[in-house]
Amino acid sequence: MDTDGSRSARAALVAALDIVDAPPAERFERIVRIARDLFDVRFSYVNLLDDTLLHTLTPNVPGEAVAGPLEWSFCQLTVQRPGPTVISDTAADPRTADLPGVASRGIRFYAGVPLTMPGDLAIGSLCLMDVEPREFSPQDEAALIDLGRWTEQALAKGLHHDRLLEVVEALAPQPVHVPGYRLAGISVPYGDVSGDVHDWTVADDAVTFTLADIMGKEQPAALLAAGLRAALRQHGDLDPVDAVAAVEPRTSEDLGRASAFATVFHSRLTPSTGRVDFVDAGHGLVLHLHADGTSVIRRSRDLPLGLHPEGVPFRSGSLVLEPGDTLIVASDGALDLGDGTIDTLTDIGQTLRRAPSTEAFLETVRLRAAEHAEDDVTVAVLARDAD
Numbered sequence: 269m270d271t272d273g274s275r276s277a278r279a280a281l282v283a284a285l286d287i288v289d290a291p292p293a294e295r296f297e298r299i300v301r302i303a304r305d306l307f308d309v310r311f312s313y314v315n316l317l318d319d320t321l322l323h324t325l326t327p328n329v330p331g332e333a334v335a336g337p338l339e340w341s342f343c344q345l346t347v348q349r350p351g352p353t354v355i356s357d358t359a360a361d362p363r364t365a366d367l368p369g370v371a372s373r374g375i376r377f378y379a380g381v382p383l384t385m386p387g388d389l390a391i392g393s394l395c396l397m398d399v400e401p402r403e404f405s406p407q408d409e410a411a412l413i414d415l416g417r418w419t420e421q422a423l424a425k426g427l428h429h430d431r432l433l434e435v436v437e438a439l440a441p442q443p444v445h446v447p448g449y450r451l452a453g454i455s456v457p458y459g460d461v462s463g464d465v466h467d468w469t470v471a472d473d474a475v476t477f478t479l480a481d482i483m484g485k486e487q488p489a490a491l492l493a494a495g496l497r498a499a500l501r502q503h504g505d506l507d508p509v510d511a512v513a514a515v516e517p518r519t520s521e522d523l524g525r526a527s528a529f530a531t532v533f534h535s536r537l538t539p540s541t542g543r544v545d546f547v548d549a550g551h552g553l554v555l556h557l558h559a560d561g562t563s564v565i566r567r568s569r570d571l572p573l574g575l576h577p578e579g580v581p582f583r584s585g586s587l588v589l590e591p592g593d594t595l596i597v598a599s600d601g602a603l604d605l606g607d608g609t610i611d612t613l614t615d616i617g618q619t620l621r622r623a624p625s626t627e628a629f630l631e632t633v634r635l636r637a638a639e640h641a642e643d644d645v646t647v648a649v650l651a652r653d654a655d
Contacts, residue, residue, distance in 0.1 A: 306415075309398040311375075312394070312396050315341070315392045315395065317392055340369070341367075342358075343380055343392070345363060347382050347390035347392070347393060358370045358376050377399075377401055377402045378395065378396070380395035381394050381415075446539055449650065449653065451649070451650055452627070453648030454648075456641065462646065463490055463492070478534045481530065481599040492522065492526060499519055509581075520574045524574055528574060530572055531551040533547075542589040545584060545586045546586065546587075549570045553613055555595070557596065565610060570583055589651075589652040598645075601645040602647055604641040604645065
């Protein structure tokens with residue numbers, strides 16, 4: 269039964285897919301081409317149904333209507349039952365004889381299978397139509413069901429992708445207020461999601477600041493990065509060297525299984541003094557901009573997680589952010605913004621000095637990364653206000 273509640277839920281899920289008004293997608297076009305050839309029918313469609321309209325994702329010819337009233341459609345019947353709906357002669361069936369498609373388009377045969385999403389909610393149909401009545405065997409029904417499952421996977425892929433982007437966005441650090449300091453950052457993925465992660469948390473007497481770069485791109489690297497972020501957050505009350513030592517065994521195990529490694533800069537700022545204690549595990553892309561115009565690149569002395577020798581302690585480092593000083597930490601993709609050498613880090617620092625604000629600087633990074641980078645790019649800034 270297609271109730272008002274199911275229609276509302278269906279409409280919400282169709283809206284979340286965000287594909288109704290998009291150009292025809294090849295992943296659906298391929299399915300309907302195969303369906304037309306396999307069943308030797310004139311028409312095949314992938315349709316989505318919201319609360320009032322049927323939306324066709326695969327018009328058969330340019331200019332064909334891609335939306336119409338739900339009550340005029342054959343597919344309104346399909347979503348009301350779990351299996352295939354087959355109407356061998358639409359003109360002889362009282363459910364369809366008066367539909368506009370029978371009179372205006374001469375549709376005399378219909379077969380459709382519902383497309384369901386999580387919760388067994390039918391949100392659309394894969395259907396076949398022809399201008400002559402015909403029989404449809406049990407073998408034909410089984411083949412149509414298989415094509416329907418394929419279509420559901422294509423829809424779910426898009427939904428999973430959108431959900432993944434939501435999760436990644438939710439993992440981005442929220443703005444924080446630390447009197448006398450500014451923290452900001454930007455991550456520009458090479459694809460849809462990034463293997464970089466930057467993070468900060470604020471306690472009463474300290475700010476924990478992290479940037480990590482997982483070898484690789486896209487979803488596998490992003491999942492490993494999210495896991496590393498969560499592990500370090502669990503040990504946010506420890507000094508950086510102790511926190512990294514605590515997460516290293518299990519993290520290295522995960523990275524090893526994925527044939528990956530992670531460079532990590534993990535630090536703790538004491539706002540009252542400007543002292544930054546840190547561990548640099550193979551990262552080495554840290555630029556300390558001094559208020560007097562000079563700068564120093566802080567290089568790493570330890571190997572990345574996943575490559576660090578077992579049982580060898582990580583070395584701690586420290587620096588002091590004097591009033592007017594800034595710390596820039598970047599992933600190695602940021603080197604693509606220049607000539608690919610470590611000198612690019614100094615150039616990035618000069619860009620920040622010339623920028624009217626930190627926000628303007630990060631926007632410049634975003635634009636340059638979108639144009640030039642061939643890897644994920646993350647740049648984070650920790651700045652102490654001048655007196």
